[in-house]
Amino acid sequence: MSPQSGPPRRSRPGKPYRRPKKDPVRILAFEALRAVDERDAYANLVLPPLLRKAREDGGFDARDAALATELVYGTLRHQGTYDAIIAECVDRPLREVDPPVLDVLTLGAHQLLGTRIPTHAAVSASVELARVVLGDGRAKFVNAVLRKIAAADLDAWLERVAPPYDEDPEDHLGVVHAHPRWIVSALWDALGGGRAGIEDLLEADNERPEVTLVARPGRSDPGELVAAAGEESALPGRWSPYAVRLTEGGEPGALDAVREGRAGVQDEGSQLVALALANAPLDGPDRRWLDGCAGPGGKAALLGALAAERGAALLAAEKQPHRARLVERALAGNPGPYQVIAADGTRPPWRPESFDRVLVDVPCTGLGALRRRPEARWRRRPEDLAGFAPLQRGLLREALTASRVGGVVGYATCSPHPAETRAVVEDVLGEARKGQGVTAEWIDARPLMPDVPALGEGPDVQLWPHLHGTDAMYLALLRRTG
Ligand SMILES: C[S@@+](CC[C@H](N)C(=O)[O-])C[C@H]1O[C@@H](n2cnc3c(N)ncnc32)[C@H](O)[C@@H]1O
Numbered sequence: 001m002s003p004q005s006g007p008p009r010r011s012r013p014g015k016p017y018r019r020p021k022k023d024p025v026r027i028l029a030f031e032a033l034r035a036v037d038e039r040d041a042y043a044n045l046v047l048p049p050l051l052r053k054a055r056e057d058g059g060f061d062a063r064d065a066a067l068a069t070e071l072v073y074g075t076l077r078h079q080g081t082y083d084a085i086i087a088e089c090v091d092r093p094l095r096e097v098d099p100p101v102l103d104v105l106t107l108g109a110h111q112l113l114g115t116r117i118p119t120h121a122a123v124s125a126s127v128e129l130a131r132v133v134l135g136d137g138r139a140k141f142v143n144a145v146l147r148k149i150a151a152a153d154l155d156a157w158l159e160r161v162a163p164p165y166d167e168d169p170e171d172h173l174g175v176v177h178a179h180p181r182w183i184v185s186a187l188w189d190a191l192g193g194g195r196a197g198i199e200d201l202l203e204a205d206n207e208r209p210e211v212t213l214v215a216r217p218g219r220s221d222p223g224e225l226v227a228a229a230g231e232e233s234a235l236p237g238r239w240s241p242y243a244v245r246l247t248e249g250g251e252p253g254a255l256d257a258v259r260e261g262r263a264g265v266q267d268e269g270s271q272l273v274a275l276a277l278a279n280a281p282l283d284g285p286d287r288r289w290l291d292g293c294a295g296p297g298g299k300a301a302l303l304g305a306l307a308a309e310r311g312a313a314l315l316a317a318e319k320q321p322h323r324a325r326l327v328e329r330a331l332a333g334n335p336g337p338y339q340v341i342a343a344d345g346t347r348p349p350w351r352p353e354s355f356d357r358v359l360v361d362v363p364c365t366g367l368g369a370l371r372r373r374p375e376a377r378w379r380r381r382p383e384d385l386a387g388f389a390p391l392q393r394g395l396l397r398e399a400l401t402a403s404r405v406g407g408v409v410g411y412a413t414c415s416p417h418p419a420e421t422r423a424v425v426e427d428v429l430g431e432a433r434k435g436q437g438v439t440a441e442w443i444d445a446r447p448l449m450p451d452v453p454a455l456g457e458g459p460d461v462q463l464w465p466h467l468h469g470t471d472a473m474y475l476a477l478l479r480r481t482g
Helices: 024-039 043-057 062-077 079-089 099-114 119-133 136-150 154-161 169-176 181-191 195-205 222-229 268-279 298-309 321-331 383-402 422-433
Strands: 211-215 234-236 243-246 263-265 288-291 313-318 338-342 355-361 403-413 440-443 474-480
Touching: 024 043, 024 062, 024 099, 024 119, 043 062, 062 079, 062 099, 079 099, 079 136, 079 154, 079 169, 099 119, 099 136, 099 154, 119 136, 154 169, 169 181, 169 195, 181 195, 211 222, 211 268, 211 298, 222 234, 222 243, 263 298, 268 298, 268 355, 268 403, 268 474, 288 298, 298 313, 298 321, 298 338, 298 355, 313 321, 321 338, 355 383, 383 403, 383 422, 422 474
Parallel strands: 288 313, 288 355, 313 338, 355 403
Antiparallel strands: 211 243, 211 263, 234 243, 403 474, 440 474
16 A cells, blocks of 8 residues: 555644743853843953843842842853853864854853753753744754753863873863963963872863952051951951952942942952052152052052051052043042142153152963952963053053162052063163163062062062962062163
């Protein structure tokens, strides 16, 4: 009997169409990822307004906000690792997968491999998200890829996609700890030592930093901040006498002292840098201080308060006018004299030899603050180093020129990359030795960070997230000699 001649087949009733479930947390996380991907936006700038709007629209509580934040930050941080895993599960190069589809897949991979969300919930939430934002056809593709990913746990995947450590240590660490290979290599060069140290550092980059406050001296004190935040969720800083750590996160803006500018949010590494500059020994007058790269004003506000206690005045200069306005805001209410100007520190309007203490916290790759900017590691390129190099040297040269003979200059970066730290200082000191600039000598910065361990061999100081719980701030202190 031919198939046609049999009894008429009953057509199977099609599955009734079901509208996709709209999950506001996943939709918001997806929108944030798209903005980061499409517009090169920064997650820490994109997320707060999206969360605010979701709260205003209703039905979005603090737990939803926490989950959305974790999904966005976690997905972005581990993007390189998830890309390597997704690449194993699709039959074409990742660059040929539509970016919005890839965003849904990475978000799904993070839920499957980087959170405690149960597998079935992670897959179904991602497929529903795909139905909402991509349509039913592409949702099937998302479903198929995520089911392949769900077949193994993270360790098993890493075993498969990362080259063995012994064959290629940097590539191995890069895939396992989600850092581009060139950054692993640069951080390892700067840190030195064996596998354990670099692994701890890379892991620390993947953790969300505690929120740290600074009680600006003379305006607030750590006791006030601890009492206001609640003793159960606030601890004194580890190193800075002005620091308070909010162990539960919390909302710093809800504290009176922060709202009134008497305290601020500031990493302890930045506090240590400002304090070391302020406390470096100085012969002669100590009346005029300069912050030559002040925006957005965190260090300027601490320096301003310290200067005020000593009867010194602070000039805070920042090239970008809109960032100079942020410095104005940070310094408002400073108890001592200060001035904020928009000025280019490489062509300064101030006269040479007019300051007793000078800080230049120069623009840099930010490789020391990767834990704060989850997408930064994937955006930075090795070429960026060369882009910053002339500016960093120019700013340090002018900082030395601005200092009086005998004055102190601090050169700081939030990058530990040797090309942005020691090499810049050595180059500028070398020019002076050849008679091409003002002369200066090193000041040992380590005793100016008392009780802080593992500061290196000096005379400069390198802080590390895994050793100090701070950003990887670098500080060189110099004294102008001629
Ligand atoms: C690393 S940030 C400084 C952070 C600041 N010290 C703080 O603690 O808030 C470097 C700043 O230098 C500014 N900048 C860049 N080029 C400059 C220049 N030629 N002169 C002065 N400021 C400059 C940038 O706009 C940026 O705000």
